[in-house]
Amino acid sequence: MxxxxxxxxxxxxxxxxxxxxxxxxxxxxxxxxxxxxxxxxxxxxxxxxxxxxxxxxxxxxxxxxxxxxxxxxxxxxxxxxxxxxxxxxxxxxxxxxxxxxxxxxxxxxxxxxxxxxxxxxxxxxxxxxxxxxxxxxxxxxxxxxxxxxxxxxxxxxxxxxxxxxxxxxxxxxxxxxxxxxxxxxxxxxxxxxxxxxxxxxxxxxxxxxxxxxxxxxxxxxxxxxxxxxxxxxxxxxxxxxxxxxxxxxxxxxxxxxRKPQMDFPVQCAICSLDDVNTVQPGKVKVSGYAASGGGRGIERVDISIDGGKNWVEASRYQKDGFPYVSSDICSDKWAWVLFEATVDISHSTEIVAKAVDAAANVQPENVETIWNLRGILNTSWHRVQVRVGHSKM
Known part of the structure; x- marks a missing residue:
C-alpha cells in the first residue's frame, strides 16, 4: 500500500x-x-x-x-x-x-x-x-x-x-x-x-x-x-x-x-494481589476489573475469603464523580468496571472473585468445565492465595 x-x-x-x-x-x-x-x-x-x-x-x-x-x-x-x-x-x-x-x-x-x-x-x-x-x-x-x-x-x-x-x-x-x-x-x-x-x-x-x-x-x-x-x-x-x-x-x-467467537463472556480478575501473597493479619484491600461483552454492564462483583462458601459484594466504579449503575445512560457500556472490597484476613486462605453481568450471566466456578484446546475465554472464578505472616517485635 x-x-x-x-x-x-x-x-x-x-x-x-x-x-x-x-x-x-x-x-x-x-x-x-x-x-x-x-x-x-x-x-x-x-x-x-x-x-x-x-x-x-x-x-x-x-x-x-x-x-x-x-x-x-x-x-x-x-x-x-x-x-x-x-x-x-x-x-x-x-x-x-x-x-x-x-x-x-x-x-x-x-x-x-x-x-x-x-x-x-x-x-x-x-x-x-x-x-x-x-x-x-x-x-x-x-x-x-x-x-x-x-x-x-x-x-x-x-x-x-x-x-x-x-x-x-x-x-x-x-x-x-x-x-x-x-x-x-x-x-x-x-x-x-x-x-x-x-x-x-x-x-x-x-x-x-x-x-x-x-x-x-x-x-x-x-x-x-x-x-x-x-x-x-x-x-x-x-x-x-x-x-x-x-x-x-x-x-x-x-x-x-463452530462459529467464530465474537462477544466475550462476563469476566473479572483481582489485580491488587498476586497469585500467591504474604499479608499481615487484618484488613486487606481486594480490587480489580470486571467486564462483559455485547455492551452488557456489570451488575455485581462478589468476593469470598473462604473459597466460595460466603460472599461479600464489592463496590463498583468507572469515572470519578459519577456513580456506576449497570445499563445507565451515564455509564460507559463498552468499558470495564473497577471493583474494590476490604476483607478481614485472620489466617491463610483463598480469595475468590466472580462477576455477574446485566443479563445475570455468572462466571463459571471451575476452569476445568470450560477448558478448550486453544485456551481461550478463561472466565472462571479468579482465585488468589494469601498466607498470613506475623510481624516480629
Missing part, C-alpha cells in the same frame, strides 16, 4: 515500556503487571497490552495512505485520512481483551496452544475516530443495513501486516454488516487512543475498534475493507478463536463445527 508497509523482520520495532511482562519477543506480545490495571480507569497507552502476529508495520507517508473499500457494493472508493477527519469524530470508551486472557491458568489443567497470558491481556481506552456506519454511507451502504443489493452481508477488515499463520499474508477478520452499519454498535475506524494519535503498536495510522467483541476482530494497520457475502475465510476467523468443549483435542478437532 502507498505510504504503509509491512516489514518481514523485526529490526525496526517501536520502543516499549520496560515494566511490561514479555510473553513473546518476536512477534511482540506483552502485558503490564496486573497492579497497573487498577491504577486508573483509562489504561495508559504504554501499559495497554500488546498483541501482535508479525513485525510492526511502518508508515512512510501519511498523505499517500488510504484505505480501499470495495466488494459487494455499488460505489467502491479509496478513503484517505483527510476523508476520515472530515467525518464526525466520536470518542468511545471501550475495553479490548485478548481472547486468550488468563490462558496460563487454563494451561495448568491441560496443555493448550497460544501465548501464555496472565490476567492483564486487557485494557480500557478512549478511542477516537469515525464511525464505520458513516464511512460505509460514503460507498452507498445505508445505516442499519443487513445486506447490500449485491449480496454483501459481512464486512471484512484486512491489515497490512504479515502473519506466519496466513503464510506471510495479512491478518484479517470480519463482522456482520448489520453490526457495522448500526451507529449504536459504535464500531470505529480509530486514529486516536486516549486523546493522542495511535502509536505503532496499537495500529497507527488507522485501526478498527469493535466494542464488546474479542480483540481479535479489532484489526490494526488497516489496508482495506471488503463487503462480502460470507464470513471472512482467514485463519483467525476459521481456524482459531473458536470455543470448543473439553472433549475436543487436536486429533479430533473439526473447525467447521
Amino acid at each position: 502507498p505510504g504503509l508497509r509491512a516489514p518481514s523482520e523485526y529490526s525496526r520495532e517501536p520502543p516499549r515500556h520496560p515494566s511490561l511482562i514479555v510473553n513473546s519477543k518476536e512477534p511482540f506480545n506483552a502485558e503490564p503487571p496486573r497492579s497497573a490495571l487498577v491504577s486508573s480507569y483509562v489504561t495508559p497507552v504504554d501499559m495497554f497490552y500488546k498483541r501482535n502476529h508479525g513485525p510492526i508495520p511502518l508508515l512512510d507517508d501519511l498523505d499517500s495512505y488510504y484505505v480501499t473499500i470495495h466488494g459487494l457494493i455499488e460505489c467502491p472508493k479509496k478513503i484517505s485520512m483527510r476523508d476520515l477527519w472530515a467525518l464526525p469524530k466520536y470518542n468511545v470508551t471501550a475495553t479490548l481483551q485478548c481472547a486468550g486472557n488468563r490462558r496460563t491458568a487454563m494451561s495448568k489443567v491441560r496443555k493448550v496452544r497460544g501465548v501464555g497470558w496472565g490476567v492483564s491481556a486487557i485494557g480500557n481506552a478512549v478511542w477516537g475516530g469515525a464511525k464505520l456506519a458513516d464511512v460505509l454511507e460514503l460507498v452507498g451502504v445505508p445505516k442499519l443495513t443487513s445486506g447490500t443489493t449485491l449480496g454483501g452481508k459481512h464486512v471484512e477488515f484486512v491489515s497490512i501486516d504479515k502473519c506466519k499463520e496466513e503464510n506471510g499474508g495479512p491478518y484479517k477478520a470480519s463482522i456482520p454488516l448489520s453490526q457495522a452499519t448500526n451507529p449504536e454498535a459504535d464500531v470505529l475506524l480509530a486514529y486516536e487512543m486516549n486523546g493522542e494519535t495511535l502509536n505503532r503498536d496499537h495500529g497507527y495510522p488507522l485501526r478498527v475498534v469493535v466494542p464488546g467483541v474479542i480483540g481479535a476482530r479489532s484489526v490494526k494497520w488497516l489496508d482495506s475493507i471488503n463487503v462480502i457475502a460470507e464470513e471472512c475465510q482467514g485463519f483467525f476467523m476459521q481456524r482459531d478463536y473458536k470455543m470448543f468443549p473439553p472433549s475436543v483435542d487436536w486429533d479430533n478437532i473439526d473447525w467447521a463445527t
